[in-house]
Amino acid sequence: MTHPDGVACRRDGAVGRITLDRPTSRNALDLTMIRRMLDALTRWERDTDVDAIVIDSSDDRTFCAGGDIVAVHDAAHGHRERARLLWREEYRLDARIAHYPKPVVTLMNGLTLGGGMGIGCHASVRIVSDRAALAMPEVAIGLAPDVAGTLLLSRAPGRIGVHLALTGQRVDAHDAVYCGLADHVVASSSLSPLVADLAAGCPPTAVGAEYAVKPRPALPTHRAWIDDCYGTRDVEGILQRLSRRTEPTAVDALDAISAGAPTALKVTLRAMEMAHTHSGIGQCLRQDYRVCSRFLLHPDLAEGIRAAVIDKDRTPKWDPADLTAVTDADVDRFFQPLDDDLVL
Structure with missing residues (x-):
């Protein structure tokens, strides 16, 4: 039975356990x-019997598919303050x-997209299972x-972060560790005993390392x-360079970027470049709030969600x-x- 609030928060030995439980x-x-x-994090911060926090999911196919x-x-069609809240x-x-x-130990077992990376990849001990896919x-x-x-993404090696941001490509557990999005790859069958060790009071960093397997990333070959x-600083230049490549993965990247919203692509590239100058998560989140608030006023957001989620026709009409x-001044705004x- 799923939790009526979509998340179960309870004590489990020495840990506070937050389990996402909204599978539908x-x-x-x-x-x-x-x-x-x-509320749970605030309560457990003062609880001397809670040594660590574990965030996981009741569904072994999905950690969190985002916001x-x-x-x-719905907010983009008239109640914008709801989305901003x-x-x-x-x-x-x-x-x-x-x-x-x-x-805070996060167990990303299964699909982890957008907002799922927000709660999963900023934690102090980030574990991805062999079923994980992040994007x-x-x-x-x-x-x-x-x-x-x-x-x-700005912390990923070379220009891989820009590639992932502009294409939305999913990475598996091994490439997630390579990109710095996670700390350890752990077999999904080992997650239960890992949590049991944490509940028994074992140090989270040591437990993560104990159950970890050696990553075998594929991205270094690309x-x-x-x-x-992605060495050029404009989307048009990136597309031109991709069009000259014959590698199948580069062809896929060209197709993915070509299908994206032009305004979103240019804003994303600018945001990626600015991320290198941010002092920490607070500054980046302030920028994200500005950018998302402006997208609420732009027709592409409602149209993109309609095409992908509401009608599912996969044929958005970008404007x-x-x-x-899309000019530099448009992006500046x-x-x-x-x-x-x-x-914050």
Whole structure:
């Protein structure tokens, strides 16, 4: 039986256990779930019997498929403050996890997209199972990566982070560790005994290392063409370089970027470049709030969600439909301060 609030929060020995439990929505984060998690973290911070926090999922196919984009779609059609409230609370949760005074262990077992990376990849001990698949696929719905995803991706080797941000490509557990999105690959069959050790009071860092298997990433074999193609600082140049490559993975990247929303692509590339200058997660989340608030006013976001989630026809009509129509000034506006800038 699923939890009515979409998340179960309880004590399990020496750990506070947060289990995402909204399987019909692939554990998409709504406002109730986010607030329950924040309340639990506040309660356990003062509880001397809680040594660490574990965040996992009741579904072994999905950790968290992101934020509640159906709610965002509805908000884009007239109740924009609802989406902005969701983002404010979600970003508070991401920052809380990142700066929590006790170890936070995340078990990313299965699909982990967008907001799932926000709660999973900013923790102090980040574990991905052999079933994990991670991605920031926002450009496909007319949005840019948020939840400080650009900060995470900017730490990947070479230009791999830009590649992942612009294509929305999924990476498996081994490549997630290679990109710095996670710390350990653990067999899914080992997750239960791992949690039992944590509940018994074993140190989280040592437990993660004990159960870890050696990563076998595939992305290093693609570094040459990725670093070359994404070495230019404009989307048009990236597409030109990709069009000259014959590697199947480069052809796939060309197709993925060509299908993305032109405005979202240019805003995402700018956000990735700016992420290298950020002092930490707070600064990046403030930028994300500005960018997402501006996308609520842009027609591409509602259209992208409609095509991908509501009607599922996979044929969004972007406005503008051509990269050359998106000017630097258009991109600049997404990053300007708001009257109600996010304060964490």
